[in-house]
Every structure is written in C-alpha cells, then in structure tokens.
Amino acid sequence: MWNRIIWLFLLFLLGRHLCFPSSPRYLELADSADYFISREKWDLAESKILEALRLEPANFTNSLLLANLGLIQTHKGEYVKAVQTLSLGINIAPSSTVLLNNRAHAYLMLDSIAQAALDLDRSLSIDSLQSWSLQTRAFIYLSENNIGDAKRLFLKLKKEFPENTSVYNGFASIAEQEGNYEEAKKYYLEALNLNKEDEEAREAFIFLLIKTNSYSEARAQIRQGLEINPENPIYYLLRGYLHRLNFRIDEAEADKKIAISKGLDAKYVASFIP
Numbered sequence: 001m002w003n004r005i006i007w008l009f010l011l012f013l014l015g016r017h018l019c020f021p022s023s024p025r026y027l028e029l030a031d032s033a034d035y036f037i038s039r040e041k042w043d044l045a046e047s048k049i050l051e052a053l054r055l056e057p058a059n060f061t062n063s064l065l066l067a068n069l070g071l072i073q074t075h076k077g078e079y080v081k082a083v084q085t086l087s088l089g090i091n092i093a094p095s096s097t098v099l100l101n102n103r104a105h106a107y108l109m110l111d112s113i114a115q116a117a118l119d120l121d122r123s124l125s126i127d128s129l130q131s132w133s134l135q136t137r138a139f140i141y142l143s144e145n146n147i148g149d150a151k152r153l154f155l156k157l158k159k160e161f162p163e164n165t166s167v168y169n170g171f172a173s174i175a176e177q178e179g180n181y182e183e184a185k186k187y188y189l190e191a192l193n194l195n196k197e198d199e200e201a202r203e204a205f206i207f208l209l210i211k212t213n214s215y216s217e218a219r220a221q222i223r224q225g226l227e228i229n230p231e232n233p234i235y236y237l238l239r240g241y242l243h244r245l246n247f248r249i250d251e252a253e254a255d256k257k258i259a260i261s262k263g264l265d266a267k268y269v270a271s272f273i274p
Contacts, residue, residue, distance in 0.1 A: 026056050033068060042072045063093035067102055074106045082106040097123045101133055113140060131157065135166040142173055150174060165191040165198045172204065181212050196228065203234050215242060233262035241272040 022030075029052035036045035049069045053062055066089030073082035086103035093099060100123040107116035120137040124130065138153035154170040161167070172187035188205035191198050202225050209218035219242060225235045240255025256273040260266050 022059060026052050037068060042076050046072050063089045063096060067098050070102050079106050079109045095126055097127050129160055131161045131164055138170055147174060163194060165195045165201055169201050184208055199232060206238050231262060233259040233264040237264060237269055237272055244273050
C-alpha cells in the first residue's frame with residue numbers, strides 16, 4: 001500500500017501545475033475522513049483518505065489529506081510511516097505549519113529530537129505565534145540545558161498566551177534545574193490555579209514536594225489529583241511511594257498493584273516501590 005502512495009505522489013509531481021477541481025466523491029471522502037478522525041476511528045479515516053488519494057493523485061489539496069493521514073499514523077503508533085507520509089505532504093506544501101508540526105510530533109515519538117527541533121524552527125519561522133510549537137521548542141531547549149533560549153521562548157509564550165499553563169510549567173522546570181525549589185513550587189501552583197486539571201503540572205509538583213520532604217502538601221495534591229482523575233496511575237504510584245517512605249509497607253504494596261493495573265510499567269513502579 002505504501003509503495004502505491006509514493007507512486008500516486010509521483011503522479012502529483014507530474015500534474016501539479018494543472019488545476020483540477022475536486023470531484024464530489026473526493027470531497028465526500030475527505031469529509032468522511034474528518035468525521036472518523038473526530039471520533040478517533042483511525043482505520044476508517046485512513047481508508048477514506050487512501051481512497052481519495054487514489055481517486056485524485058494530482059489534487060493540490062492532497063497535502064491536507066496527507067497531514068491528516070500522518071496524524072492518524074502517529075495515533076496508531078506507526079511513527080516511521082507517519083514521517084514518510086508527512087514528508088510527502090511537505091514536498092507538496094513546504095510552508096504548511098500543520099504538516100511541519102505534525103512531523104515534529106512524529107519525530108518526537110521516535111526520540112528524533114534534533115529532527116523535531118528543525119521542523120519546529122522551520123514552522124516558527126513561518127508563523128512565530130504558535131502556542132504548541134513555542135512550548136515544545138522551549139522544552140526541547142530545556143532538555144538540552146539551553147536555559148537562555150528556553151527562557152526566551154517561555155517569555156514569548158507568556159506574553160502571547162498568558163493562559164497557557166505550559167509557561168508556568170516551563171518556568172518551574174527552569175527554577176527546579178537551578179535549585180530554586182520554592183520558586184518552582186510557586187510556578188506549579190500558578191499553573192494549577194489556571195487549570196486544576198493540568199496533570200503534568202500536578203505530577204511534577206508532587207515529585208518536587210516529595211523531593212523537598214513536603215510530605216503533607218504532597219498528600220494533599222495527590223488527593224486533589226485523584227478526585228479529578230482517579231484513573232491516573234501516577235497518583236497511586238506517588239501515594240504508594242509516600243507510604244513506603246513512612247514504612248507503611250502494606251499500603252505501599254496495595255498502591256503499587258493499583259498503579260500497575262492502571263497501566264504503569266512494572267519496572268518503573270518497582271524503582272519507587274520495590
């Protein structure tokens with residue numbers, strides 16, 4: 001199937017300067033794909049997109065279909081195939097920030113951080129005011145210990161998107177790396193005040209509270225987290241870890257089992273609760 005898609009793309013290159021109106025069937029297939037994507041029915045959406053590509057291989061709007069197809073493949077865990085699909089789309093529409101961002105996402109899932117950074121830089125050079133691209137590029141800088149550029153992007157993100165909790169998570173991570181734990185706690189609280197359902201902020205905040213021996217505060221945050229989402233296994237892991245630190249072995253073991261049953265890797269859990 002993939003070889004056929006490449007062949008269709010070559011047909012597009014031959015006819016890209018010709019203008020063909022989309023047929024009713026092509027539009028129907030595209031609409032059906034959007035419908036199935038909105039309901040996360042990935043296989044059905046993929047089949048509709050492939051049919052549309054076969055129907056009109058020289059249609060310029062195939063770049064949009066390829067963007068969606070790459071998104072579907074990423075959701076299905078087919079990251080290499082997603083990169084290939086999105087690369088075809090980028091060859092059609094090299095200035096599409098959607099295609100570049102989607103490929104950056106797929107690269108991140110492959111741990112190809114440098115390639116993801118290149119796509120994000122290219123996307124931001126086209127449109128510098130993209131929330132997801134800014135925050136993701138900033139966190140990549142942070143992972144590389146490039147604090148200066150990370151701060152620069154987080155400040156821009158704060159100016160343009162003040163309600164984005166990633167701003168405060170980013171500043172908290174920077175403060176934590178610099179050993180300013182009290183400042184980091186304030187930033188995590190700011191993120192949670194903006195959005196109490198920001199589980200990334202709450203989880204990082206709890207880890208920091210445990211790290212600084214603020215056990216009572218950590219328990220309170222775990223309770224709040226479980227009230228909002230009792231299916232999050234990290235909260236059980238952290239609660240069990242606190243039990244273990246307080247030598248409440250039976251309760252720690254019970255939470256260990258719950259965390260694993262809810263999807264956490266057993267080896268990862270055992271690094272906290274042997």
